[in-house]
Amino acid sequence: MIDGQRLELWSDGQRLVVDRKKQPGIYRPRVTKLVARQEQGSVVVFIDDRRLEMTTPIAVKVGFSLCKNGGAWLEPDDRVLLEISGTEILLLPEIAVRLGGAILRKADRADDWQRETVH
């Protein structure tokens, strides 16, 4: 097992943070829609009514960080935090790994699109 690591960066004018945070007690999901999608040369994540567009380098960093924090040592009540410009989304570790993996695959497809399209 590994330790989690905080990631903080800017993308599409928004501040992104991937970290861990404690949420004592019962897990209360606050997100009903969580979708990762490739749109041409970008990766877009929809979180309820928020839309976050990422370039492929940013998507790889975010996807990797979600997998890393989701697979790291966790203490009781630890969740994986995905923060977008101050809005916090707390994910169960396994969901963070799955979302991170999906973002990495979408980044791969977006990268392919760029190679096929941009000359």
Place this chain on the structure above:
Amino acid sequence: MIGQVYYVHIGAQAQTASKTLIEIASASSSVTLLERAQIGQNSFDTSENLGCKIQLITTTGTGTATTPVPAEAQNAAYGGTVKTNMTIEPSYTANKVMYQSGFNVLSGFLWTPANDDEVIAVAPSGLVGIMLDVAPSASMNFSYGATIRQVG
């Protein structure tokens, strides 16, 4: 293409028992995506229903160290560890069966994700196993393998 793709393949290996055929351990600094898993055999000519599963692992087992082959020759070696033909079973993580299915030994088993969201992501230092979870009625020569992608 993001990351590096590697193949793990074992050919015509006699199996008589239920066991983990492949154990993949992601490196501590990279994510591994499982993109294909397959099991087949070429020595038994009668239909027989066996089963297999893909499940996350908590504690590694003992098996034969196997070097994944890079899809592109100039790629670096896979950073994690792959074991095959386990002699001591790993400890599987409860409630983390990612896929489980029966298959006819004459047809073999092949899993590929139906879409990007079904790709099995193995976190850094995480482990996943591909297991023949039903014992064959007689010794069969199994060929099996996986395609993995290392990112990071």
